[in-house]
Amino acid sequence: MTKRPLVAAAVVAACLAGLAAAVGAVTLDDFATVLASVPVENQARVLAALDLGMKSSCCGFPADQTYDLFHRLASAPGAASDKEAIILVFTQAIEQGLPIDGLLNKAFEGLARSVALPWLGQLLGQRVRLLEESRDLFYSRGIFRATPGASVAAGATALPPSRFDALLSNLGDALGDYLESGGSPFESQKIYDEVQARLTQLTGSVLVAADVELLLSRIGSEDLKQVVLAVVS
Amino acid sequence: MNLDARDPWDELLRETLQRDVAAASDSLAGLENRVVERLGDRSPRRGFLGSLKALVAPTRGARWGQLTVVGATACACLLLGLFFGGRFPFAQHAQSALLGEAPATAKSVATRSPVGNGVLFMLPAKDAKVVSVVGSFSEWEPIPLSDDNHDGIWTTEIPLAPGRYEYAFIIDGRWFGQDPSADEYVRSFGEYSSVRYVGGGDGA
Amino acid sequence: MYRTQDEVSLLRAALGGETAAWGEIVMRYKDAVFGLCLGFLRNRADAEDIAQDAFIRAYVNLRRYNLERKFSTWVFTIAANLCRNRLRYRRNHPVMEVDFEFEGGADPARTVVHEERQARVRKALSALPYTYRAPLVLRFYNDLAYKEIGDILAIPEGTVKTRIHRGKAMLKEKFGEERDLA
DSSP states (O other): OTTHHHHHHHHHHHHTHHHHHHHTSSOHHHHHHHHHHTTOTTHHHHHHHHHHHHHOOSSOOOHHHHHHHHHHHHHSSSOHHHHHHHHHHHHHHHHTTOOOHHHHHHHHHHHHTTOOHHHHHHHHHHHHHHHHHHHHHHHHTTEEEOOTTOOOOTTOEEEOHHHHHHHHHHHHHHHHHHHHTTOOTTOHHHHHHHHHHHHHHHBTTTBOHHHHHHHHHHOOHHHHHHHHHHHHO | OOTTOHHHHHHHHHHHHHHHHHHTHHHHTTHHHHHHHHHTTOOSSOOHHHHHHHHHOSSOOSSOTTSSHHHHHHHHHHHHHHHHTTOGGGHHHHHHHHTTOOHHHHHHHHSOOSSTTEEEEEEEOTTOSOEEEEETTTTTOOEEOBOTTOSSEEEEEEEOOSEEEEEEEEETTEEEOOOTTOSEEEEETTEEEEEEEESSOOOO | OOTTSOHHHHHHHHHTTOHHHHHHHHHHHHHHHHHHHHHHHOOHHHHHHHHHHHHHHHHHTGGGSOTTSOHHHHHHHHHHHHHHHHHHHHTTSOOOOOOOOOTTTOOTTSOHHHHHHHHHHHHHHHHSOHHHHHHHHHHHTSOOOHHHHHHHHTOOHHHHHHHHHHHHHHHHHHHHHHHHHO
């Protein structure tokens, strides 16, 4: 019963992860210590990616949560190589500037459920590929992540980074959930329905209505099917 | 093989279906114990509240058998408690659980509590010793539920920002991923998790 | 202690609040009810879930059951209704179908060809619409008469016959497609 304040703190931390990172709650040294305890062979690469993520001023890189995850992973039973594989999945996502909130959630859940680490790594890898493919789809339909000072071509739309990431992250999550629930990659309409339902549910709370409308007006069920197929094949 | 012959086909169908069940023998093992465990001290005789429930919702709630006589009584106590505690609007949520509405339709009342940003998690689990909830709001670390008045209804309120949350209950060490008050379910790692949407969503 | 008791006494005891007597009833019917659910839903986790719910629901509503009627029909009806609700819900929430594993149930006497045929039937059955699959399962897994199937699914006996006939034809067709693909 004494945990309630802790929970509130955790929730606030999740909401204000960016602020926490900016304040410097977790440092690169903390990461170095936890990586050494795994131990991780590619430590330099992982740290470089984390540094990159933590330095990006926008959108609140969830450094605290990432640290918690690595910490929990380090103490979980399993081979160091399997743990490193999971850390590298995150590294890869961070290097590409992909939103990792959904990945963190899945990883925490997997650890809580004592899922075999190789399986967890595989699922997370699949989710990163879904995010990559989805982002490529966004780009191909003229939906970009705005960068300060960059101009936008006619017909293209540049969304503020946090809104772009939220859209991408939730699309990736919806596709990941669809696949992991056993959905067929060939049923384009089912995939589209699932995505549409998810995005619509989140409109007004996490997503901006205009962004959801924009996305749904520029992508179709076949596009989503291609994203899924590119990942599973 | 002659696919058009009538009897071999019937036999093949019969064998296949039986084989599927045989292969799922671990699901069958101890099923009676799980049922009895879930029944607790419940009796098939309907009490006043049970009758009331049937009167109010004669055709609804095909699946939430666990929220019946005992659960209904306990929910009613909870409602009364909340009423006198000046938190009546929240009763909508308890009522939806009481009526056993399908998760998809229970959404609008189940997700939001007007008390601050607190979202209520409630599970009837009679005879349980420890109940907790894990989810995306706690990095899947357990948050204990409490049953201070020992009525078998375990609750906790968690402050949540608007968004989508995945979670599951853990009852005496066993994961229970299908909260009757959930908006939907997902399957992760081959198991069910419950999902709640908090705030803002228009439910389309 | 309940093993040798007849069904009606067990049901009476359960009505009196003896949950252990209900446990014995569950034991006697669990294969049939679980098999029905598995056949209808084609998913093990869902089938286990619904089978449990069906027994709980039956117990809670036991007062509504007429002891002079066939108990199996009553409990099958409850299970079938719960399955239909679950399928309706699942339309928007797809899950993995036929996640059967056979490492435990392998029968060395069976030939590879036979295994393969069963696998094809399994696949074809999953692809069949529910309205045809349900009567087939009740007929060939639960060994029920057309009349009883009609009672459970709330359709006329004639419709049951037609659906079983058509269901089998569709199954053969799908089986054929599968074979051609192989």
